[in-house]
Amino acid sequence: MGLSRKCILFVAMSLDGFIASSNDSLDFLKSIEKEGEDYGYKEFMDTIDTVVMGRRTYEKVMTLVPEFPHAHLRSYIITKNPKPTEGNMHFYSGNLSELIHSLKTQQGKDIFIDGGAILANSLFKINAIDEIVVSIVPFLLGDGVSLFQNSLQNKNIELISCKHYSTGLVQLHYTIPSIS
Amino acid sequence: MGLSRKCILFVAMSLDGFIASSNDSLDFLKSIEKEGEDYGYKEFMDTIDTVVMGRRTYEKVMTLVPEFPHAHLRSYIITKNPKPTEGNMHFYSGNLSELIHSLKTQQGKDIFIDGGAILANSLFKINAIDEIVVSIVPFLLGDGVSLFQNSLQNKNIELISCKHYSTGLVQLHYTIPSIS
Numbered sequence: 434m435g436l437s438r439k440c441i442l443f444v445a446m447s448l449d450g451f452i453a454s455s456n457d458s459l460d461f462l463k464s465i466e467k468e469g470e471d472y473g474y475k476e477f478m479d480t481i482d483t484v485v486m487g488r489r490t491y492e493k494v495m496t497l498v499p500e501f502p503h504a505h506l507r508s509y510i511i512t513k514n515p516k517p518t519e520g521n522m523h524f525y526s527g528n529l530s531e532l533i534h535s536l537k538t539q540q541g542k543d544i545f546i547d548g549g550a551i552l553a554n555s556l557f558k559i560n561a562i563d564e565i566v567v568s569i570v571p572f573l574l575g576d577g578v579s580l581f582q583n584s585l586q587n588k589n590i591e592l593i594s595c596k597h598y599s600t601g602l603v604q605l606h607y608t609i610p611s612i613s
Numbered sequence: 614m615g616l617s618r619k620c621i622l623f624v625a626m627s628l629d630g631f632i633a634s635s636n637d638s639l640d641f642l643k644s645i646e647k648e649g650e651d652y653g654y655k656e657f658m659d660t661i662d663t664v665v666m667g668r669r670t671y672e673k674v675m676t677l678v679p680e681f682p683h684a685h686l687r688s689y690i691i692t693k694n695p696k697p698t699e700g701n702m703h704f705y706s707g708n709l710s711e712l713i714h715s716l717k718t719q720q721g722k723d724i725f726i727d728g729g730a731i732l733a734n735s736l737f738k739i740n741a742i743d744e745i746v747v748s749i750v751p752f753l754l755g756d757g758v759s760l761f762q763n764s765l766q767n768k769n770i771e772l773i774s775c776k777h778y779s780t781g782l783v784q785l786h787y788t789i790p791s792i793s
Contacts, residue, residue, distance in 0.1 A: 448747070448770065448787070449761035450630045464769055567628070571787060575766030581629035586755030589644055590628065592781035601772035605783060607628070607751060 438537050439563040440485070442546040442553055443477055444580060445602075447570050451577035452550055457493055461572045465600040472568055472604060473596070481506070482542040485532070487552035488512035503547075511552055533561045550578050557584035557609075564593070564608050571601035585609070618717050619743040620665070622726040622733055623657055624760060625782075627750050631757035632730055637673055641752045645780040652748055652784060653776070661686070662722040665712070667732035668692035683727075691732055713741040730758050737764035737789075744773070744788050751781035765789070 445462060446452050453459055465472075484503045486494075491510045495501065501508075501522060508522050515526040525532055533556070536544055546556060556562045567580070593606040625642060626632050633639055645652075664683045666674075671690045675681065681688075681702060688702050695706040705712055713736070716724055726736060736742045747760070773786040 448785075449763075449765075461767070569785070571770045571772050573761065573765040573768040573770060575761075575763045575768070581753065581755075583629075583755045585629075585753040587641070588753040588755070590751045590753060590781075592751050592777065592783065595775065595777040595783050597772065597775040601770075601787075603772065603775050603783070603785060605628075605749070607781075 438539070438541055438543060440533065440537075440544045440546050440556065440561055441477075441481070441564045441566060442548075442556075442562050443474075443566045444548055444553070445472075445568040445570055446580045447572045447574040447577075449573045449575065450579050450581060451574040452548065452580045453493075454574055454577040457489075457578070459493075459497075461570060461574055464572050465570050465598075465602045467598075467600050470598065470600070472598065472602060473566075477566065478545070480543050481545040483536060483544045484508040484547050485536075485544060485552070486510055486547040487549045488514075489551065490547065490549035493549075503545075511555075529555055530559050530561070533559070550580055550582060553580065554582045554584040560609075560611055562609055563611075564606065565590070566604060566606045569603045569605065618719070618721055618723060620713060620717075620724045620726055620736065620741055621657075621661070621744045621746060622728075622736075622742050623654075623746045624728055624733070625652075625748040625750055626760045627752045627754040627757075629753050629755065630759050630761060631754040632728065632760045633673075634754055634757040637669075637758070639673075639677075641750060641754055644752050645748075645750050645778075645782045647778075647780050650778065650780070652778065652782060653746075657746065658725070660723050661725040663716060663724045664688040664727050665716075665724060665732065666690055666727040667729045668694075669731065670727065670729040673729075683725075691735075709735055710739050710741070713739070730760055730762060733760065734762045734764040740789075740791055742789055743791075744786065745770070746784060746786045749783045749785065 509525045516524040590607040596604045689705045696704040770787040776784045
């Protein structure tokens, strides 16, 4: 879009490409939990001011924590069943392209695409994701929710950085060129 | 098995987990071809003396090159339709566990599992793969032959090393513990 504000998918997956088990469990992430290690999450959060999240991921998050963790940021929960806005939290059931276009034409920091796979793939399809930061967890889940669901075909992407951690997690940062 | 000879899967996949497109094309690998860069292949080949390969991969390889590239090594082509041995090349249609056990109880260098996905997953299922060296190509294929086909479930693996290259290829080397 020629604008500087980017949509960034920041996500963890097993080596075999799953972001959650088939019952939406994130237990596989326990294998890389380490005191004092956030794998760059806080640093990343400092670069964003807006969060876009799918409804199912939102509901999963709310079972894990007492309060919505992004309450201080502007956030959009993408849902088929809209609810009234709560503070900075907007329940959005309109056109996704229009939302992204609207956000990108506003001034601001980058936009955090906080999952899940359905939202990520909807955004891949409309070429709305500019960068992926994917943390590869040293685990084979075997089954579950696939991050990549055939939404981008024959697409070159570009590695920006590769970091590895003592827990065996490898964090890959790619840009997705808008034209491949 | 308590023996030192290892079965190592050395393979390249797209970020979305495919080792070939649905028509068995490897064209996506062209994106990381670079004069003089073999991504550690020769160094790896110096550590092995035996190759195990699936029939479909073997036939694909033979369409790409005039001669079998591992003719100087002992090799086993796993097939349902055995043929007579040709030089060092054995067409094997027996029990896969027995072959691997037999190879591992012999003296020798490590054993190269040279694909494809069917063989790799058959070997995952019988816990016969000790290490994976997976090169992640900065490409989204969208569809094709998946490397991981749900053969290992809820399995912790261990990162040995992570290398990244100027082409954007990232090579991850894991051990698969025989008991998770």
